[in-house]
Amino acid sequence: xxRVTEPFAVASGSVLHPVNDKTSKLAGHGKEPTEPAxxxxxxxxxxxxxxxxxxxxHTGPEFAVGEGDVRSAEAGExxxxxxxxxxxxRRLLRNKLAxxxxxxxxxxxxxxxxxxxxxxxxxxxxxxxxxxxxxxxxSFPPFRAADGSFSWTHPMGTDNAGRDIxxxxxSGGQIxxxxxxxxxxxxxxxGISYGATAGYLGGRLDDLMMRIVDVLYSLPYVIIVxxxxxxxxxxxxxxxxxxxxxxxxxxxWLTMARIVRGQVMSLKNQEFVLAARATGVSTTKIIFRxxxxxxxxxxxxxxxxxxxxxxxxxxxxxxxxLGVRPPRVSWGSLAADGAQNLAxxxxxxxxxxxxxxxxxxxxxxxGDGLRDALDPQMRRE
Numbered sequence: 001x002x003r004v005t006e007p008f009a010v011a012s013g014s015v016l017h018p019v020n021d022k023t024s025k026l027a028g029h030g031k032e033p034t035e036p037a038x039x040x041x042x043x044x045x046x047x048x049x050x051x052x053x054x055x056x057x058h059t060g061p062e063f064a065v066g067e068g069d070v071r072s073a074e075a076g077e078x079x080x081x082x083x084x085x086x087x088x089x090r091r092l093l094r095n096k097l098a099x100x101x102x103x104x105x106x107x108x109x110x111x112x113x114x115x116x117x118x119x120x121x122x123x124x125x126x127x128x129x130x131x132x133x134x135x136x137x138x139s140f141p142p143f144r145a146a147d148g149s150f151s152w153t154h155p156m157g158t159d160n161a162g163r164d165i166x167x168x169x170x171s172g173g174q175i176x177x178x179x180x181x182x183x184x185x186x187x188x189x190x191g192i193s194y195g196a197t198a199g200y201l202g203g204r205l206d207d208l209m210m211r212i213v214d215v216l217y218s219l220p221y222v223i224i225v226x227x228x229x230x231x232x233x234x235x236x237x238x239x240x241x242x243x244x245x246x247x248x249x250x251x252x253w254l255t256m257a258r259i260v261r262g263q264v265m266s267l268k269n270q271e272f273v274l275a276a277r278a279t280g281v282s283t284t285k286i287i288f289r290x291x292x293x294x295x296x297x298x299x300x301x302x303x304x305x306x307x308x309x310x311x312x313x314x315x316x317x318x319x320x321x322l323g324v325r326p327p328r329v330s331w332g333s334l335a336a337d338g339a340q341n342l343a344x345x346x347x348x349x350x351x352x353x354x355x356x357x358x359x360x361x362x363x364x365x366x367g368d369g370l371r372d373a374l375d376p377q378m379r380r381e
Contacts (some may be wrong), residue, residue, distance in 0.1 A: 006266025088373040098369020101362035112173030127171035138161045156351040174331040180311040186249025199264030263295040297374040304367035325353040331356040
């Protein structure tokens, strides 16, 4: 067993430094020592380490959390830091259902935007074109010509008036997606403004605003939309479409307001908000410049899940005859027309229904994937 003849003290960084007897004796008699005094941990204070030129600061991998590259002392390699959005994108790509949903959504959006123009140039058919020949003014099965032979002209068949179903499905996708996106945008503007204001101001105003939300929650969703559409009669299809945007958006903001309010209430006492308030920043700027941007994660997730909900509501209203009116078509109106001939011409309902179902499922898969990817508790992965 080795005998230690000189006393040692443990210093920071797990390094043993010998205790200077001369220094300790001088310090005990009240005289100024000739060497730096020891800290309570047993080592003299040292200045912070700073790099010189191209030198790298060596540190442990557990401290490599910055945006730059930090060299690991153990492995001698660079550990790249990452932000919340990079981690979220990486986790989203690992979710196979979310990736599938994202790909399907992109393909359907591109097909809906460019498909009708391509079909018109290739086949000459548009979504509202009725053939002049009486022999073509009836419903044909998919990939069938008027004489019963195989044909690529109508891959999804035709409706009772001889109009191409593929062109009508893609054109209906434009209307359905536009209604869903604009109504979701309206709900975001109302819900974020309402919820952020209530959450930041608090007190009795918050209680009053949330009680209004509770009252609106208790009313049937579809009944409110029907009443709004009845109170705003439109004379043109474009005006009716704008009313549909407003009606659907005006009743879709309630959940968004609650989500944003909860996020703002958890952030309004943070240091950056207190600093902004101390420097004289106005309440409006604090809410919309400092608080709202920090709630984008939950907002993006809920907006992704709101789009299919609004799209389904529009389809239901169109099925009842309260949605998109002719000559425009949507997936809901196509499904309503196809349901009347389901027993005789099933393809009139199958193709619009499958397209709408595929979009709804894909949007829900993407929304669930975004929710998991933006969850702060998942960052440990």
